[in-house]
Amino acid sequence: MNKELILKNTQAFILKQFAGEGTGHDYYHIERVVKLAKQIAEEENADVFLVELAAWLHDLGDYKLHDGVDRSIELISGFLLLEEVDSEIIQKVLEIVSQVSFSKGNKAESLEAKIVQDADRMDAIGAIGIARCFAYGGSKQREIYNPENPDETSIQHFYDKLLKLKDLLNTDSAKKLAEERHQFLENFLEQFYKEWNGN
Template sequence: MNEIEILQKTQEFIFKGFTGEGTGHDYFHIERVVKVAKRIAREEDADLFLVELAAWLHDVGDYKLHGGVDKSSELITEFLSELNVSQEIIYKTISIVSQVSFSKGKTAESLEAQIVQDADRLDAIGAIGLARVFAYGGSKEREIWNPENPEMTTVQHFYDKLLKLKDLMNTNSARKIAEERHQYLEEFLGRFYKEWEGHY
């Protein structure tokens, strides 16, 4: 099976497994991450096949979608082995995926891991990131905002994660995209608080 066929089978696998997922980690999130990762990979002269493969698989087995248990290594190995992908590529793919998640706090080591991490983080900010954070908060039955008890609200997640992402981008290509998307979040929060206080 050549690289094009492997990527096609991987896309089909992700479409089947993630279509209709309701926390903001659905098929279309993954597809957007793939598109941005490919764009950055071309600009940064990275291994395009490895970047695209890892980007398609970056949410497979994620602990958020498996009751707090990380199954990514197990499920990715099983899937790619069925396609007769080499052990070297499987190892590299799992290594990249293990470094993507914000909550794991890992530093992306290879250029390819940096790119997939950047692409995933870019999808968490800007207009779509804004929509995703409220979708995820709703799926966890969180309040939108509660100034008396902000810790477990969706708006608090902006401060815990989203507003930090701009300064955590690895590549120059991602930093340029992040600047505008970050600004959008800042503008939204300004308007949100004004409306909350009845000033709009």
């Protein structure tokens, strides 16, 4: 099993699948998650190949991108079988991917799953996290904010998810990196309400 070739082919496949995707779950999101996951994996002495492979594939088949139907097992295993990846590795990748999502609420069990989950969550906070929040909200026809009915707005997503992520991170490496990004979320909201109220 040529690990380098598998990773190269996976990257090319993901680029083809996610190029131009408009909800904030695009190729560049996945690429950022991969870079961050590799960095954390090296600091935490994890299996870097497994982390990188799962990070590249973590959004493939995601229900948010398939009209509410989760196709991750089917699409990930189908791709990895074509790449002749060992069945044991395929199983581990599927386990990691099933534990990454915030909305599924699954607990990350292995160190590798914790790392990919942390890297994905890190990309949901800070300046890029804010940009992705509004891109996704716009794709779902959500208002930016509505003081009369705030629950279904993009600003509400900060309270439902983004502001919680820092305290849900698993690894020390990610927790350190998250501080500045979390503070940026707080500062943004403060400025947002100031401007909303005409100040």
